[in-house]
Amino acid sequence: MATTTDSDRRGWTQNPDAVKHDILTVAVSEFAANGLSGTRVDTIASRTRTSKRMIYYYFGDKLGLYTSALEAAYLKVREGEASLDLDHLPPREGLARLVAFTFDHHRRNPDFIRMVMIENIHNAEHLSASQVIRDMNVAAIEKLSSICGRGQEQGVFRDGIDPLRLHWQISAFSFFNVSNRPTFSAIFGNELFEEQSQSELRQQIVDAILAMVSQPIAVS
């Protein structure tokens, strides 16, 4: 709930950007909470400073709003990731930092995770339509690629690492940890999701990833 900076619409002044932004913020939260068909346009409207009329005015229909909300969610999260600068770190530390960051970042952005879950339920058909999103994510892989490249040059990483697979693995842990928390803790209890355990899990994952990129060692 950011204090609307440039837009304190006192009394009553037009401010299209603020209105759009307001709608999108609420939309993300509603869609993330209730899914595409579970969300009511009227509910979104009522949580907004504006009216349902404006939703249709700016976003056409429910699907248009959903797609925009999806993009907004991706954008916000990828922005957070961009703040991470790893190039000045040695490869192993850089990778460790990246993994730990990803783990935490996912935890901090449950709405984003939920939007992705929902999009997966819908077979990513709306995401596919968004070039914006594709570009952002490819950029994320490049960061990983660069670390891998440096690591291999310096001989601290093994050859033949596929950055995409690495990304897949890092994501798997970090994503699952948030996405499946409800069922997991309904079945096995909440223990794994308390702070202490989460720290340990994060460390475990960092170690696992590092082991995976290291020179192979025969295990007895």
Place this chain on the structure above:
Amino acid sequence: MATTTDSDRRGWTQNPDAVKHDILTVAVSEFAANGLSGTRVDTIASRTRTSKRMIYYYFGDKLGLYTSALEAAYLKVREGEASLDLDHLPPREGLARLVAFTFDHHRRNPDFIRMVMIENIHNAEHLSASQVIRDMNVAAIEKLSSICGRGQEQGVFRDGIDPLRLHWQISAFSFFNVSNRPTFSAIFGNELFEEQSQSELRQQIVDAILAMVSQPIAVS
């Protein structure tokens, strides 16, 4: 699609069990495809040999049907797992087999995965109500526990392994691989999901898990 054994209702004979089973099968597939609020009771009914009337007769309301479908999905999948006997294998092989099996089993049961995804979107509130499901899953952990115990006795596994965390990690990989395939391949292409890559991923995961339970080795 088992050939309805005891129930070929030729002409017109009552057969409550077959009707219930019929409804549940369709319900799982519809709910898995469209989510809770995205699913239409009428659609389920029309895909059934019976009518909407019977859905309400046996399951009360939409939520009741959904809950039963969820249980049915869990039951079917856990049955498949029960067929896996690992006690006669040495611990390392047993664990490797379990991990590989889990990976494949999840791939073979996308509807189950989707039901769990949906349930997570709903914060597991319906699953929480089902004692049946909790019991089944706890049983799954016990299988893992037993392998760990044997491995530690024999000195091939390190001490302090927590079976629950192990399960968490195995699930993370295997689940994510199915649940996030749509978004992942929309963004990065389908390469990782072709047979060849999937085999390699599976092996990679088996190795990672085995490394994790092995006696620790300092890595340069």
Place this chain on the structure above:
DNA sequence: AGAGAAATGTACTGACTGGAACATTTGTTT
């Protein structure tokens, strides 16, 4: 200032959808 465009308010509707009412048939028990 005034005219056209952009933005917003208000009230409404047509289709969809979960669920119920009412009626009938099939099975079971004594």
Place this chain on the structure above:
DNA sequence: AAACAAATGTTCCAGTCAGTACATTTCTCT
């Protein structure tokens, strides 16, 4: 066989909800 219970068929309805029609206000440009 009759009476009761279980199962099924048919029809309809009342609430919900995405989307629209129509009217008005604010902004921008000349």
